[in-house]
Amino acid sequence: MTSKNQLPKINAQKLIAKSQLFSIEQLDLTFSxxxxxxxxxxxxxxxxxVMIVPMLDDETLLLVREYCAGTHSYMLGFPxxxxxxxxxxxxxxxxxxxxxxxxxxxKLTKVSQLMMAPAFFNAKMDIFLAGDLYxxxxxxxxxxxxxxxxxxxxxxxxxxxxxxxxxxxxxxxLMLVVDKLRG
Numbered sequence: 001m002t003s004k005n006q007l008p009k010i011n012a013q014k015l016i017a018k019s020q021l022f023s024i025e026q027l028d029l030t031f032s033x034x035x036x037x038x039x040x041x042x043x044x045x046x047x048x049x050v051m052i053v054p055m056l057d058d059e060t061l062l063l064v065r066e067y068c069a070g071t072h073s074y075m076l077g078f079p080x081x082x083x084x085x086x087x088x089x090x091x092x093x094x095x096x097x098x099x100x101x102x103x104x105x106x107k108l109t110k111v112s113q114l115m116m117a118p119a120f121f122n123a124k125m126d127i128f129l130a131g132d133l134y135x136x137x138x139x140x141x142x143x144x145x146x147x148x149x150x151x152x153x154x155x156x157x158x159x160x161x162x163x164x165x166x167x168x169x170x171x172x173x174l175m176l177v178v179d180k181l182r183g
Contacts, residue, residue: 006032016040042121049123050093051080051169053111054103054130055179061174062101062133065147065164076149076162077170080125089126097130099140101117101148105130111176114169127173129180153178 027039047093054062069077079100083092090108098104111127133156151159159165 008032008037011036025046033145040120042123044121044123046122047083047085047087048089049080049082049125050096050128051078051114051125051173052093052097052105052128052130052134053078053107053173054097054110055099055153056103056133056150058131059152061151061156062103063149063151063165063170065149066099066142067144068167074147075162076159076165077166077167078173090128093126093128093130093161095138097133098136098138099101100142100146102134102135102137103130103133104118106132106134109180112175114172117170125169127176153181 008029008031010027011030014026015023016026017024023043025043027041029039030036046159055064059133062079063076064079066075066076067073079096081096081099083089083090084095087095089110091110094104107130109129109131113127114125114127115121115124116123156174159174160171165171
């Protein structure tokens with residue numbers, strides 16, 4: 001289903017802040033009914049990101065526990081990362097697996113694409129299911145080794161109850177994969 005709404009006209013846009021990770025842009029908009037508004041949005045690199053749900057076998061999920069600066073805590077989730085310049089999403093997914101969990105994948109299946117807070121952020125993340133894993137490691141950019149955690153997909157509801165498994169993208173990826181595997 002598509003919307004019949006006409007996109008607002010962008011009268012002006014200007015950069016109002018910039019960091020190493022993102023920029024904040026202000027949009028001066030006029031809507032089709034004549035209403036005018038200023039919106040702000042975070043602008044990412046535009047290349048996108050990937051999250052991978054790796055399965056060691058038909059039942060075993062591989063997750064990582066890593067430091068998250070936003071909550072100043074360690075959280076459990078799936079391997080993820082930005083797509084580098086010139087990379088396809090599939091190549092980035094396999095690279096991130098090797099950097100974060102020391103496995104590569106012979107079978108990457110795109111499950112879905114997620115958008116995080118599209119009202120404020122233009123970031124897209126491709127979700128992959130990784131199977132037929134093989135040992136392989138690449139140097140990553142993490143400041144410390146990530147803790148590798150195995151979990152039975154049969155107990156996905158138990159994973160959802162874990163105090164440190166709260167990232168919405170990881171939860172969405174888990175549920176999309178559970179649904180896909182059920183057929």
